[in-house]
Amino acid sequence: MGVGDEHQRLAKFHTAYAAIDQVDTPPKTTLEILKKHYDENYWNRFLKYFLDPTKPHGFETTVLRHFLELLERRCSDFDFDRYCVDEVRVDREVGTPSDNRADIVLRYETEWFVWIEMKVRATEGDRQTDRYVRDEYVGDVRKSEFDERNQFYVYLAPEGNEANASEFVNLDWSSVVDDLRSIQQTGSKEQPFRSYAQFVDFLDTIHNETQMTKHEEDRQEKVQLAIEYYDSIRDVDDAFEKVLKEHKEEWPVRFEPYAPESWKESWHYHTGKKKLTFYKRSWTVAYVQQDEDVDASDPLRPYFQHVMSKDRIANNELYLKTQLTGSDSRLRQDFQDYVYNIEVQERLQKMATKIEERPGCEVQLPSRDDRTYTRFTKATYPIEWKNGEGYYGTLEQALEDHREVMRIFSEAVDYAND
Template sequence: MDVIEYSLGTQQKAEVYINRLFAYFLDPEQPHRMNSEFLRAFLNGLPDACGFEEDIHDLSDVVVDDQVRLTEQVGGETLSSGFVDLAVQVPNEWFLLVELKFSAEDTQTEFYRQDVTHIDGVPKDDYESGAYYLYLHQNDRPDANDPEFSNWTWTAFVETVLTNFIVNNAPRYPQRTVVQLHEFVDDIRSITGMSDPTDDVDEKVELYLDHYDAIADVTDTFENQWETFSHNWPSRLSDRLVTADEGSIRSESDYHVLFECANDAIGDWWFRSTSSDWGMIFKHGWWRHTDDLTDVLHGRPDDRNDARSGFHHRLENDRETAIRDNTLTLYFRNMGANDQSFIDAVSEHFDERADAIDAALPDAASRTENKRNMISAEYDIVPDEHSDFFAAYVAALERGFSDLVVENPDLIAILDDTYTGAVAEVYNTQITMSTQ
């Protein structure tokens, strides 16, 4: 509190403190040692109404600032300006403006969205991927004046994001950061008038502290196993597929397996584990360099000029669902890092084939009506039927791959046509899909 002007009233001091601490936690560059994990949890936890669909696997370019100047400029002249509480952005790609409200009424959201032309001097039009707006307020206060601002209460944020993040991650972070996170919860509860934790919560906290060493040991063991699995699932999946006579391994490295399906109509597939979160499963030919579309890729080029689509499972993002609910979700994704014109073209070609896709999809899968994750399929993870949880996870992956790929040439042919049609429309290049 020493860094805050003492001329402010007590309430204002607390609000400014929370704003600054929030920005501190969200910023991967700050010395809290959480890197981008809290930011990723925050973005993943945004309310559905926000429509946030960006690819947040790589947040190395993200910029987080508080009290960011927004201006309305015409002909280089500033007509009006204001300061938004938080701005999260990847320059030239997307931005999220967050207005934090405690006691005051909303007076700025309409200006922020409708009139503002520049964010910290940068034209809004420079952001090619997406613009998102969030209004975080108390339960008993009105929603944002602007209807395009997504409304989220402090109570929902604390219960669905902040508390869960602390419980799931506290043993991995420095004690000082964990203490700050707990104080952050207490400060939000105090300033927003939320109820204090119940006796049941206090009892659970006491149990956690009493058994901290045992919990930390068990957690570390599982984390190590999970980290190993996040890199070796491609080889484990391909081994199961080979055992089931569904194909053969063409090549294998530390992070990639190239798998040849027994059905020639399906072609060759890449299983890619370079990310601890995004488990990629895509056909050879669904990832190309946009400067030379004959250049088929299985990794991100240095200049990032690529066009890709494919199936994926989210190891980190969906981990709680996998462990708690024993459910694996496989997605077919129109990748968020693609050129916006290519994203739109893939979506249009996909929607044109909606009836044929519905007819080809297995019972476990459905179209989502989402431009990015376009198909979603759920499979049971059944640890009791396998040697351990990870073997059960791989078995669920095998069922999904068989359902959506090996036994589904009709669906793969449709997705081939969707990709090649979008390439022809956006890049004026005719390509064909090879079986290898």
């Protein structure tokens, strides 16, 4: 495929990508943080808590009434007395003498009961719902005490997951959430804030688990784009990697046209890695080879470092930091004592303020840190790559801006060596 064809394909990719709504990842719900968002037992506890009007959530009978009204619409022949909702009993994990167990049972005296079987990710066990219908008990009460027409069974599960027993009415979680959201819209002023937040959090957990969120839809669209344009994306990415590798290996040579006249004679530097260090010969207290990397085993080594990475280049930025390392703790301590005295910090602050007057530039002056590797300044500059010319031109400007750091490092080395 020619370069022109690749440009056309990438243009189509860009158009398709731009059409996807960029939705931020939503905050996680409590159960998602705990990695329990698919745990049926936790859903059971939450649902039972909010359905039960005797619990201290502040919703009283509101949630239960909404749920029962939903059952009225789904279960033929089911109806309930609106004036007696507070007398409805709500139990969870209700066992029978036959060793069957209902996830939740709603029961009003011996007028009616609703046996609820809940599913989150699992499907029905071996003839599970048939066994529940045939069981002669609901809890420790004989079903015969209830009119046969007032015995109801509900299979509460994600859409498409249905009960085997025909007596069970299939109710999907999405319908429950949609119905209870109306409480969310009106309830914040009536319930304690904690209860309201817990209720909304539970509804969000159900929604996120049972339905594809907008964020997930967008991710799926991006995956499809990645598959469709995989060859073109990989080809461009490989070219990016190769060019970046060449620059990391050759950056001192490529920088020479922009560097000060004393660059070759005054500086050590290393190549080939993402983090590219360089430092003045006069700053070291141990002899080093030209391409030798910064090593914490040297007694004292202050240095500059620029980070040439795909992320930085793609974000159109140059990142330059100044640091210190060394194995001699006394030398490091004396060096930092000098750099962090008030007068020197004022000089650095003045330098940083001047740099930040340039659009898009940011400088940080970290607090003192006595670890083996200590950062003194961190600066970010906007760049235009322009085959590397923009990068090296900006690096030249950054070094010019950091002349004060060079002077301070030279002074600090002399101070530490006295």
